[in-house]
Amino acid sequence: xxxxxxxxxxxxxxxxxxxxxxxxxxxxxxxxxxxxxxxxxxxxxxxxxxxxxxxxxxxxxxxxxxxxxxxxxxxxxxxxxxxxxxxxxxxxxxxxxxxxxxxxxxxxxxxxxxxxxxxxxxxxxxxxxxxxxxxxxxxxxxxxxxxxxxxxxxxxxxxxxxxxxxxxxxxxxxxxxxxxxxxxxxxxxxxxxxxxxxxxxxxxxxxxxxxxxxxxxxxxxxxxxxxxxxxxxxxxxxxxxxxxxxxxxxxxxxxxxxxxxxxxxxxxxxxxxxxxxxxxxxxxxxxxxxxxxxxxxxxxxxxxxxxxxxxxxxxxxxxxxxxxxxxxxxxxxxxxxxxxxxxxxxxxxxxxxxxxxxxxxxxxxxxxxxxxxxxxxxxxxxxxxxxxxxxxxxxxxx
Amino acid sequence: xxxxxxxxxxxxxxxxxxxxxxxxxxxxxxxxxxxxxxxxxxxxxxxxxxxxxxxxxxxxxxxxxxxxxxxxxxxxxxxxxxxxxxxxxxxxxxxxxxxxxxxxxxxxxxxxxxxxxxxxxxxxxxxxxxxxxxxxxxxxxxxxxxxxxxxxxxxxxxxxxxxxxxxxxxxxxxxxxxxxxxxxxxxxxxxxxxxxxxxxxxxxxxxxxxxxxxxxxxxxxxxxxxxxxxxxxxxxxxxxxxxxxxxxxxxxxxxxxxxxxxxxxxxxxxxxxxxxxxxxxxxxxxxxxxxxxxxxxxxxxxxxxxxxxxxxxxxxxxxxxxxxxxxxxxxxxxxxxxxxxxxxxxxxxxxxxxxxxxxxxxxxxxxxxxxxxxxxxxxxxxxxx
Numbered sequence: 001x002x003x004x005x006x007x008x009x010x011x012x013x014x015x016x017x018x019x020x021x022x023x024x025x026x027x028x029x030x031x032x033x034x035x036x037x038x039x040x041x042x043x044x045x046x047x048x049x050x051x052x053x054x055x056x057x058x059x060x061x062x063x064x065x066x067x068x069x070x071x072x073x074x075x076x077x078x079x080x081x082x083x084x085x086x087x088x089x090x091x092x093x094x095x096x097x098x099x100x101x102x103x104x105x106x107x108x109x110x111x112x113x114x115x116x117x118x119x120x121x122x123x124x125x126x127x128x129x130x131x132x133x134x135x136x137x138x139x140x141x142x143x144x145x146x147x148x149x150x151x152x153x154x155x156x157x158x159x160x161x162x163x164x165x166x167x168x169x170x171x172x173x174x175x176x177x178x179x180x181x182x183x184x185x186x187x188x189x190x191x192x193x194x195x196x197x198x199x200x201x202x203x204x205x206x207x208x209x210x211x212x213x214x215x216x217x218x219x220x221x222x223x224x225x226x227x228x229x230x231x232x233x234x235x236x237x238x239x240x241x242x243x244x245x246x247x248x249x250x251x252x253x254x255x256x257x258x259x260x261x262x263x264x265x266x267x268x269x270x271x272x273x274x275x276x277x278x279x280x281x282x283x284x285x286x287x288x289x290x291x292x293x294x295x296x297x298x299x300x301x302x303x304x305x306x307x308x309x310x311x312x313x314x315x316x317x318x319x320x321x322x323x324x325x326x327x328x329x330x331x332x333x334x335x336x337x338x339x340x341x342x343x344x345x346x347x348x349x350x351x352x353x354x355x356x357x358x359x360x361x362x363x364x365x366x367x368x369x370x371x372x373x374x375x376x377x378x379x380x381x382x383x384x385x386x387x388x389x390x391x392x393x394x395x396x397x398x
Numbered sequence: 399x400x401x402x403x404x405x406x407x408x409x410x411x412x413x414x415x416x417x418x419x420x421x422x423x424x425x426x427x428x429x430x431x432x433x434x435x436x437x438x439x440x441x442x443x444x445x446x447x448x449x450x451x452x453x454x455x456x457x458x459x460x461x462x463x464x465x466x467x468x469x470x471x472x473x474x475x476x477x478x479x480x481x482x483x484x485x486x487x488x489x490x491x492x493x494x495x496x497x498x499x500x501x502x503x504x505x506x507x508x509x510x511x512x513x514x515x516x517x518x519x520x521x522x523x524x525x526x527x528x529x530x531x532x533x534x535x536x537x538x539x540x541x542x543x544x545x546x547x548x549x550x551x552x553x554x555x556x557x558x559x560x561x562x563x564x565x566x567x568x569x570x571x572x573x574x575x576x577x578x579x580x581x582x583x584x585x586x587x588x589x590x591x592x593x594x595x596x597x598x599x600x601x602x603x604x605x606x607x608x609x610x611x612x613x614x615x616x617x618x619x620x621x622x623x624x625x626x627x628x629x630x631x632x633x634x635x636x637x638x639x640x641x642x643x644x645x646x647x648x649x650x651x652x653x654x655x656x657x658x659x660x661x662x663x664x665x666x667x668x669x670x671x672x673x674x675x676x677x678x679x680x681x682x683x684x685x686x687x688x689x690x691x692x693x694x695x696x697x698x699x700x701x702x703x704x705x706x707x708x709x710x711x712x713x714x715x716x717x718x719x720x721x722x723x724x725x726x727x728x729x730x731x732x733x734x735x736x737x738x739x740x741x742x743x744x745x746x747x748x749x750x751x752x753x754x755x756x757x758x759x760x761x762x763x764x765x766x767x768x769x770x771x772x773x774x775x776x777x778x779x780x781x782x783x
Binding site for chain 1: 434602603624637712718734737760
């Protein structure tokens with residue numbers, strides 16, 4: 001009986017109109033979407049070609065070999081002059097972006113971890129100070145923080161003649177931060193070799209010590225050995241060669257400081273602003289990460305006889321890192337992207353240099369494409385590295 | 399004979415003694431919260447030193463020494479700088495903020511038309527406040543008015559050119575007005591667009607999914623400035639010759655697209671957190687895709703990610719300050735533009751203006767984050783996934 005009831009239903013469903021078939025409707029829907037997008041792209045490309053022809057603008061990346069004709073205030077790695085090509089200018093911009101992003105990431109991580117741990121302190125005063133820091137910096141635009149450092153603090157510093165002297169022959173004035181530049185003499189290469197050997201040695205010692213502890217339970221003072229290897233070997237190398245290292249100290253002249261190395265106020269304000277701003281977000285991530293580790297974990301560690309220090313170092317932090325790393329990655333990427341705010345204070349990063357080129361040559365499509373490609377590559381590379389790091393730290397379940 | 403009188407049974411309880419001085423009141427609080435261990439004591443003293451070093455100069459600068467009113471830069475500069483203040487004076491130049499307050503709020507919007515902006519502002523507050531207070535009834539009506547009718551009314555009021563209202567072109571707009579217009583439009587556009595993109599990214603149709611992924615990941619991978627440059631330099635190229643776009647509208651498109659990509663990822667997080675049973679339950683009730691999404695999935699998903707949504711709003715609000723890079727004058731842009739005002743240029747002007755702008759931004763962002771905390775607690779039904 002029942003089967004007789006069902007059979008016609010099945011036959012009916014086979015005869016369902018094509019319009020009500022979800023699969024068919026899906027195809028139609030996608031085809032329409034593709035057609036609409038393709039039409040839109042065709043229309044835009046067509047308009048662009050017409051517009052370019054009307055304005056007599058050329059296109060293509062050939063312009064990159066042309067003479068740039070503008071100066072870049074800060075090019076620490078590449079020799080650059082206004083006779084260099086646009087391509088070289090862009091390289092300077094990319095390197096500047098990477099420099100400020102890298103320096104900012106390191107500082108922001110350090111400040112962020114300190115503040116984040118401070119927010120979990122038992123000490124009421126420390127807790128409140130850290131909370132105020134986070135709430136202040138999280139709720140103002142990064143651009144404002146950059147302007148604050150640039151126009152509010154660094155540009156009202158004294159003139160070069162009244163430079164503020166800091167220890168170790170360092171000076172601070174409204175033209176930036178001046179510090180002694182190391183000058184490597186004959187035979188200083190041995191120190192570099194020493195450093196390299198020290199790093200490799202540290203790596204080997206760590207592996208050996210870990211294996212030995214796994215096998216015998218005996219611990220080895222890895223920390224002190226590493227410090228000795230990394231700092232001691234280069235020093236030893238320098239001592240053998242009779243310290244071929246001297247410093248070029250900045251000297252106060254009549255109008256400006258001469259000699260030494262200089263970091264301009266643009267870099268300083270961008271670097272400080274990005275570090276302080278991003279640190280407030282990292283602090284929140286760190287706090288959430290540490291609180292995400294169950295209380296039972298540290299109680300179990302205490303029960304095993306671990307003291308507070310080893311408990312934090314060996315039990316809480318490794319587990320907190322698993323929670324911390326993914327959002328930390330996106331903060332690093334945010335910092336890198338926010339470094340593009342350099343254009344507002346004239347630090348020659350990729351966007352600022354690209355903007356100048358765009359204004360000179362009117363090649364908006366090409367310049368914007370370069371921006372997109374560079375930033376997307378940085379994003380992808382950072383994500384890949386952090387994903388690898390995350391996989392290394394991730395929970396290995398049995 | 400047993401003398402029952404000898405036995406002693408206490409008939410009333412002893413009065414509890416107050417704990418020792420070290421275990422109660424302020425002393426105990428200080429001991430546990432400030433001086434629990436030697437390290438804590440050192441940290442507390444260091445923190446107190448930091449506060450003592452940092453706070454008094456700031457208070458002196460911001461309040462005691464500050465120049466509150468004045469006609470021009472002379473009140474904000476020392477005698478050596480051509481002003482009236484004694485040598486070594488350092489105080490905030492609130493007089494500069496005072497004198498330019500209208501500029502900071504309205505930009506170059508004609509002064510006799512300021513009432514239009516004020517009217518829009520009053521309408522905004524009157525519609526927003528009841529929407530935010532959970533107990534006020536007529537939420538749906540209120541929301542429809544706020545998100546659909548108000549923008550149209552505000553548009554015609556602000557732009558003008560009808561009913562005898564003079565036309566005010568957008569390059570004249572500026573200050574907080576532009577900041578709020580961009581954020582409001584950005585928020586209103588990015589949430590629905592973000593939801594659509596997130597649904598598209600989780601769609602079973604491969605083409606739709608791929609298009610959404612490409613859009614979201616491209617936008618999220620690049621800085622907002624490049625998107626704004628794209629909107630302001632490339633958009634005109636994409637359009638037929640002769641069609642021009644308002645500059646403000648171009649910035650709006652850039653900001654809204656940028657925010658919707660981030661919103662999409664937030665919403666996707668919420669969608670992923672909904673257990674499969676909810677989808678299957680909706681299917682078994684015979685709901686179609688849109689009914690299922692609208693009635694079952696989205697209400698739960700959005701509730702889960704309220705904090706992240708508000709964080710995206712806060713980020714959008716802060717990001718509006720970037721439009722000053724493509725030479726539009728939002729609050730920060732106009733404050734910065736006035737640094738070079740010859741009438742007010744003094745060493746204290748930039749920092750005073752920036753502190754003021756920062757304070758305004760801070761109030762809005764802090765308010766939003768507190769409100770999201772409040773809503774999160776209110777909507778917490780106790781069963782988080």
